[in-house]
Amino acid sequence: MTSFAEKFTIKNRKGETLFQADDKEVVISTERLRVTGSGGIHFQGSVQTPLVTAEPFQQLRLESPTRTLHVKAPEGIGIESRAGDISASCLKDLKLQSKEGAIWLDSERVELRNLKTAIPTTRGRSYPGIYQLCACENGRLFLAPPEKACQADNIVCKENEKV
Numbered sequence: 001m002t003s004f005a006e007k008f009t010i011k012n013r014k015g016e017t018l019f020q021a022d023d024k025e026v027v028i029s030t031e032r033l034r035v036t037g038s039g040g041i042h043f044q045g046s047v048q049t050p051l052v053t054a055e056p057f058q059q060l061r062l063e064s065p066t067r068t069l070h071v072k073a074p075e076g077i078g079i080e081s082r083a084g085d086i087s088a089s090c091l092k093d094l095k096l097q098s099k100e101g102a103i104w105l106d107s108e109r110v111e112l113r114n115l116k117t118a119i120p121t122t123r124g125r126s127y128p129g130i131y132q133l134c135a136c137e138n139g140r141l142f143l144a145p146p147e148k149a150c151q152a153d154n155i156v157c158k159e160n161e162k163v
Contacts, residue, residue: 006022006023007020007021007022008020008021008022009021016029017029018030040061040063105139118130127146128146129146130146131143131144131145131146132144132145132146132148132150134150134152135150136152136156136157137157138157140156140157142156142157
């Protein structure tokens with residue numbers, strides 16, 4: 001079917017617009033938009049929405065198979081799993097950066113696996129530029145110079161304050 005018009009509108013029985021299209025935009029006015037198909041949905045350009053959900057008991061995937069996927073927000077981004085794990089993996093570097101605050105790892109157990117281990121020399125000497133990683137009782141990490149013991153003062157280990 002081919003039709004020519006300035007505007008195309010579909011309304012429900014109450015007279016409310018469900019679908020409207022013209023040269024400038026397409027508007028779908030429904031409580032929930034569901035797109036089915038094994039290939040998912042593809043967008044060219046950016047997408048803005050207050051909520052993205054998966055069907056019950058299905059995984060939600062946001063994917064960019066050939067480019068970068070950006071998630072941005074002016075106030076914050078929350079990722080929560082109420083009943084399972086959250087994993088992040090990549091081919092190259094994984095970067096966690098806080099421009100003004102701290103990076104918190106809050107768990108009973110924090111594991112750093114597969115770290116390279118230095119082989120001490122028989123002379124037991126220290127090398128400049130190689131620091132010791134130390135921890136305060138509250139879990140805050142700090143560096144100690146190579147020739148010194150892991151000793152912190154109240155400023156380094158102070159609770160709930162920026163160092």
